Amino acid sequence: MKDLPGTPGTLSGLLLRLGQCLFAAASMGVMVTASGFSNYTAFCYLMASMGLQMLWSMGLAGLDAYALRIKRDLQNPVLVSLFVVGDWVTATLSLAAACSSAGITVLYDKDLGFCKTQHMPCERYSISIALAFMTWFLIDISSLIMLWVLALSST
Amino acid sequence: MKDLPGTPGTLSGLLLRLGQCLFAAASMGVMVTASGFSNYTAFCYLMASMGLQMLWSMGLAGLDAYALRIKRDLQNPVLVSLFVVGDWVTATLSLAAACSSAGITVLYDKDLGFCKTQHMPCERYSISIALAFMTWFLIDISSLIMLWVLALSST
Incomplete structure (x- = not known):
């Protein structure tokens, strides 16, 4: 199982976790600079979800780094x-947050045309x-690999 | 592997597929009766996604029924x-469609209060x-079982 890239306690697993942290932090950073985001439930939920994702991935990145160091x-x-x-859980929450926020942005941009007229x-x-969405993609890869590893270890 | 509930070619697998068809059809049916849904990209996307989900699940339900009948x-x-x-793919599309539509409904209901004032x-x-969301939950169960079966069959 050690050969499968992205499994816990491997360098590729660590890089995957760091990528998730980075994209989640970047997503939160960009949203914070957008004025008026806190008026929308979906954007607040995106912030909360990316925060949770960052904490979870950071914790697992730390665990991966520790396992690599002591070769455990x-x-x-x-x-x-x-x-x-x-x-x-975090992958589902991240996708849900990204999609609900995307739904609102498409509504304002395409359906109502507020982006141009209201200077949002x-x-x-x-x-x-x-x-x-990039964060979700990376966590989804991790999630599929983990389920695969669990299925293999149960045999 | 035949013992695992929900695997292809079993009665529980067939029931899971029929449940997905039923909930997807019900979701489309209710949305069609809601006036003005076609003005919103997210609601149209929900219709398209539920339609695709219904076709996919119906196809697999047919295959399950055939396999059960000829005991293949x-x-x-x-x-x-x-x-x-x-x-x-269909699970991701269903969750994305449900979440983007939910984002818009929460926006109109909680953030803008249009549901009461504009009689939507x-x-x-x-x-x-x-x-x-019920459709997504059932297809997600199928999707996890399938990945599990694939991992087991690869050993």
Whole structure:
């Protein structure tokens, strides 16, 4: 199982976790600079979800770095089950947050045309949402790998 | 692998697929009766996504029923890989559609208060979205089971 890229306690796993932290932090950073975001429930939810994602990925990145340093194998079924559940929950929350925010941005941009007429910072909203989708993509890869590792370790 | 509930070619798998069809059809049915839904990109996307989900689940339900009737085993790795990819894509699209529509409904209901003042059919939107979330939940279960079966069959 050690050969599979992205598994816990490997360098590729660590890089995947750091990528998730980076994109989640960037998404939050861009959203904070967009004025009036706090008036919208979906954008606040995106911030909360990216914050949770960042904490979760940072924790697992720390664990990966520690396992790499002391050359310890993290792939026992109980630990992997915990990673599967956590990854699945945070991946679902990240996708839900990105999509609900994207729904509102498309509504304002295409359906109502408010981005031009009301001078809303739609570009910043879009960049933040794109970064959230990147975060989701990386956490989804982690989540699929974890489920795969758990299935293999259960045999 | 035949013992795992929800795997292709089993009665529980067939029931899961029929449930997905039913909830997707109900979600589309309720949305169609809500006036003005076609003015919103997200609601149109929800209709398209639920339509795709219904077709996919109906196809697989037919295949499950056929396999049950002729007592054929559907669990070869190539077929299961196809199911994994299809389930994963449709599950992601369903969640994305449900969340983007939910984002707009929350915006109109909580943030702007349009549901009361503008007499929008927010209740119907909400019921349709809730049914879409149920569809996603069932397809997500299928998708996780398929990935599990694929991982087991690869060993």
